[in-house]
Amino acid sequence: xxxxxxxxxxxxxxxxxxxxxxxxxxxxxxxxxxxxxxxxxxxxxxxxxxxxxxxxxxxxxxxxxxxxxxxxxxxxxxxxxxxxxxxxxxxxxxxxxxxxxxxxxxxxxxxxxxxxxxxxxxxxxxxxxxxxxxxxxxxxxxxxxxxxxxxxxxxxxxxxxxxxxxxxxxxxxxxxxxxxxxxxxxxxxxxxxxxxxxxxxxxxxxxxxxxxxxxxxxxxxxxxxxxxxxxxxxxxxxxxxxxxxxxxxxxxxxxxxxxxxxxxxxxxxxxxxxxxxxxxxxxxxxxxxxxxxxxxxxxxxxxxxxxxxxxxxxxxxxxxxxxxxxxxxxxxxxxxxxxxxxx
Amino acid sequence: xxxxxxxxxxxxxxxxxxxxxxxxxxxxxxxxxxxxxxxxxxxxxxxxxxxxxxxxxxxxxxxxxxxxxxxxxxxxxxxxxxxxxxxxxxxxxxxxxxxxxxxxxxxxxxxxxxxxxxxxxxxxxxxxxxxxxxxxxxxxxxxxxxxxxxxxxxxxxxxxxxxxxxxxxxxxxxxxxxxxxxxxxxxxxxxxxxxxxxxxxxxxxxxxxxxxxxxxxxxxxxxxxxxxxxxxxxxxxxxxxxxxxxxxxxxxxxxxxxxxxxxxxxxxxxxxxxxxxxxxxxxxxxxxxxxxxxxxxxxxxxxxxxxxxxxxxxxxxxxxxxxxxxxxxxxxxxxxxxxxxxxxxxxxxxxxxxxxxxxxxxxxxxxxxxxxxxxxxxxxxxxxxxxxxxxxxxxxxxxxxxxxxxxxxxxxxxxxxxxxxxxxxxx
Numbered sequence: 001x002x003x004x005x006x007x008x009x010x011x012x013x014x015x016x017x018x019x020x021x022x023x024x025x026x027x028x029x030x031x032x033x034x035x036x037x038x039x040x041x042x043x044x045x046x047x048x049x050x051x052x053x054x055x056x057x058x059x060x061x062x063x064x065x066x067x068x069x070x071x072x073x074x075x076x077x078x079x080x081x082x083x084x085x086x087x088x089x090x091x092x093x094x095x096x097x098x099x100x101x102x103x104x105x106x107x108x109x110x111x112x113x114x115x116x117x118x119x120x121x122x123x124x125x126x127x128x129x130x131x132x133x134x135x136x137x138x139x140x141x142x143x144x145x146x147x148x149x150x151x152x153x154x155x156x157x158x159x160x161x162x163x164x165x166x167x168x169x170x171x172x173x174x175x176x177x178x179x180x181x182x183x184x185x186x187x188x189x190x191x192x193x194x195x196x197x198x199x200x201x202x203x204x205x206x207x208x209x210x211x212x213x214x215x216x217x218x219x220x221x222x223x224x225x226x227x228x229x230x231x232x233x234x235x236x237x238x239x240x241x242x243x244x245x246x247x248x249x250x251x252x253x254x255x256x257x258x259x260x261x262x263x264x265x266x267x268x269x270x271x272x273x274x275x276x277x278x279x280x281x282x283x284x285x286x287x288x289x290x291x292x293x294x295x296x297x298x299x300x301x302x303x304x305x306x307x308x309x310x311x312x313x314x315x316x317x318x319x320x321x322x323x324x325x326x327x328x329x330x331x332x333x334x335x336x337x338x339x340x341x342x343x
Numbered sequence: 344x345x346x347x348x349x350x351x352x353x354x355x356x357x358x359x360x361x362x363x364x365x366x367x368x369x370x371x372x373x374x375x376x377x378x379x380x381x382x383x384x385x386x387x388x389x390x391x392x393x394x395x396x397x398x399x400x401x402x403x404x405x406x407x408x409x410x411x412x413x414x415x416x417x418x419x420x421x422x423x424x425x426x427x428x429x430x431x432x433x434x435x436x437x438x439x440x441x442x443x444x445x446x447x448x449x450x451x452x453x454x455x456x457x458x459x460x461x462x463x464x465x466x467x468x469x470x471x472x473x474x475x476x477x478x479x480x481x482x483x484x485x486x487x488x489x490x491x492x493x494x495x496x497x498x499x500x501x502x503x504x505x506x507x508x509x510x511x512x513x514x515x516x517x518x519x520x521x522x523x524x525x526x527x528x529x530x531x532x533x534x535x536x537x538x539x540x541x542x543x544x545x546x547x548x549x550x551x552x553x554x555x556x557x558x559x560x561x562x563x564x565x566x567x568x569x570x571x572x573x574x575x576x577x578x579x580x581x582x583x584x585x586x587x588x589x590x591x592x593x594x595x596x597x598x599x600x601x602x603x604x605x606x607x608x609x610x611x612x613x614x615x616x617x618x619x620x621x622x623x624x625x626x627x628x629x630x631x632x633x634x635x636x637x638x639x640x641x642x643x644x645x646x647x648x649x650x651x652x653x654x655x656x657x658x659x660x661x662x663x664x665x666x667x668x669x670x671x672x673x674x675x676x677x678x679x680x681x682x683x684x685x686x687x688x689x690x691x692x693x694x695x696x697x698x699x700x701x702x703x704x705x706x707x708x709x710x711x712x713x714x715x716x717x718x719x720x721x722x723x724x725x726x727x728x729x730x731x732x733x734x735x736x737x738x739x740x741x742x743x744x745x746x747x748x749x750x751x752x753x754x755x756x757x758x759x760x761x762x763x764x765x766x767x768x769x770x
Contacts, residue, residue, distance in 0.1 A: 091454025332465040339548035341719035
């Protein structure tokens with residue numbers, strides 16, 4: 001009988017934890033995600049190891065991490081960051097380098113989970129969301145999103161260039177997997193902005209992840225770009241919001257440890273714990289974010305799989321957000337977006 | 344002939360102090376008074392200096408600081424001293440770059456340099472990180488490469504090193520201070536030779552943003568004046584107890600958290616909110632009005648939030664105006680309306696000036712209200728300052744925008760002071 005590495009890890013953690021209880025701080029983006037993490041990771045971890053975990057919310061402000069690291073007073077031990085931040089912060093020397101062997105075997109995780117300064121926490125997707133109650137004929141693609149005649153009404157879009165440029169190109173006929181090739185050229189960027197011009201007057205911009213489901217339920221917008229987990233949370237509350245998975249852009253959030261964090265070992269233990277198939281399955285059952293551990297998929301039924309960004313059906317017409325592209329061109333494109341939005 | 348006794352008696356009387364002595368004593372007394380005064384306000388001055396003046400000076404300093412290239416590539420900058428910025432620099436510059444990048448790789452500062460150059464040449468970040476990772480340049484025996492060989496090796500790592508652009512950017516940023524951020528905040532930049540030129544049309548956003556900020560602030564100030572003046576007048580004519588009661592109605596929203604008020608406006612103004620529902624229920628409108636995520640919603644909420652800042656100074660000034668002036672004007676034959684405009688209103692100018700200045704300057708710095716209730720065309724300068732601080736961690740740009748806003752505010756305040764002085768002399 002082959003004992004899976006994770007179970008051994010689990011047991012080791014349980015025994016090691018009993019020796020001395022550490023206290024450390026985990027930081028995430030709050031909301032439904034935070035609740036799911038509390039139920040699937042934090043509470044079982046506290047029970048298993050006896051460590052005390054404090055969960056803190058933030059909204060992605062890397063400036064706070066930078067200020068802490070530079071002042072050498074790091075009070076955050078483990079932070080969940082978006083993919084864009086992990087590359088930038090790593091290059092600026094704000095994060096500890098990660099030793100991925102502590103979290104399990106390399107083969108059981110998706111390749112995207114490995115980063116020099118971070119480890120994948122979960123996979124999420126920006127998708128087309130709509131109110132199924134108000135739409136008899138559901139939209140099926142980004143071209144439908146742009147079609148104001150067939151689907152009259154306002155659309156919600158995230159304030160900023162990110163994702164919107166890709167969706168504009170998809171609506172203009174570029175195949176999903178080739179979007180970043182086209183976007184890397186100046187002609188591609190011009191094309192994306194020109195396509196956005198068509199929709200400009202019908203857009204209601206959102207900034208916080210909680211806003212699009214609110215807009216959809218209130219009827220302010222008929223369709224919106226939205227994080228898939230938020231639609232899932234709304235569905236669990238009984239609202240009839242739905243997702244069209246065509247042309248979704250998936251991405252990972254990463255666990256990172258700020259440089260100089262006092263409880264680095266405890267943080268690494270937490271990452272290892274949360275990456276076990278049981279914990280990942282538990283988490284995915286509470287919020288529709290994809291696991292990074294391939295073994296977690298094996299335990300899921302088809303209903304759960306239908307909601308996850310990286311299940312076979314949903315990943316067919318999806319593309320991963322191209323981190324390198326946005327790290328290099330992010331500032332330039334966001335400035336162009338600001339100028340475009342002002343006209 | 345004075346007798347010795349008289350002389351002794353005369354000596355015993357203190358002589359009249361001379362003018363010079365009096366002056367000295369007066370001066371000393373004045374100094375003592377001034378010293379006591381300074382000692383009393385010293386704690387406040389020190390507090391203001393530390394928490395107000397010092398941070399502003401640091402902000403102004405950071406707006407012109409440009410240390411990344413000069414600290415990470417010191418040898419390269421030195422080797423390019425005599426370069427005329429045409430074509431590519433000498434082989435020594437290539438060798439110096441290789442040395443500097445090798446050291447940067449060890450010290451883990453290559454990312455800082457990459458980010459800085461990326462702001463001028465998008466895409467440079469990955470190329471510089473790639474080059475840094477390939478350091479140190481060594482030949483087969485592990486010795487450092489000669490300059491000519493270093494040039495060839497660098498160009499092999501990436502062809503961009505064979506083109507002038509990257510070198511021109513490095514040469515341009517050779518000093519620790521640079522007007523780069525201030526120029527960028529005004530949609531301008533320096534080309535490779537230091538000439539100032541305007542940025543691409545579809546990248547220019549900041550001039551328009553500054554204009555928008557001042558327009559919105561001015562609009563909100565006018566709205567506050569139009570709404571606040573009658574209200575303050577009405578409050579000032581009421582008897583004390585009634586006035587206090589109504590003043591509470593002005594002050595309680597003033598003391599409520601701004602976020603709570605903004606959230607309340609979102610509920611009121613949205614498409615299915617109370618305002619639209621009641622207007623539609625009264626059959627005054629057919630389709631819901633768009634009152635939120637646009638200029639209208641921003642004006643409404645900012646006016647509401649800044650109204651107490653207009654009402655309170657106006658009220659205090661109006662309370663001090665004796666009602667007898669108005670009555671005297673009417674008794675001399677003036678129509679009450681004309682008396683109001685010609686006698687009463689000019690006496691309120693100090694209050695109007697103070698209230699308008701307060702509201703305008705506060706509105707200039709507003710962030711949360713336009714961010715939550717406005718669309719993309721309502722974001723004011725502070726939104727972008729927050730973006731640069733939190734998201735891109737480009738503190739140079741944030742400080743430049745802040746510095747420009749600060750200078751603009753000072754200039755406007757100076758203009759107001761001039762104008763206010765003219766008013767006082769007329770009144």
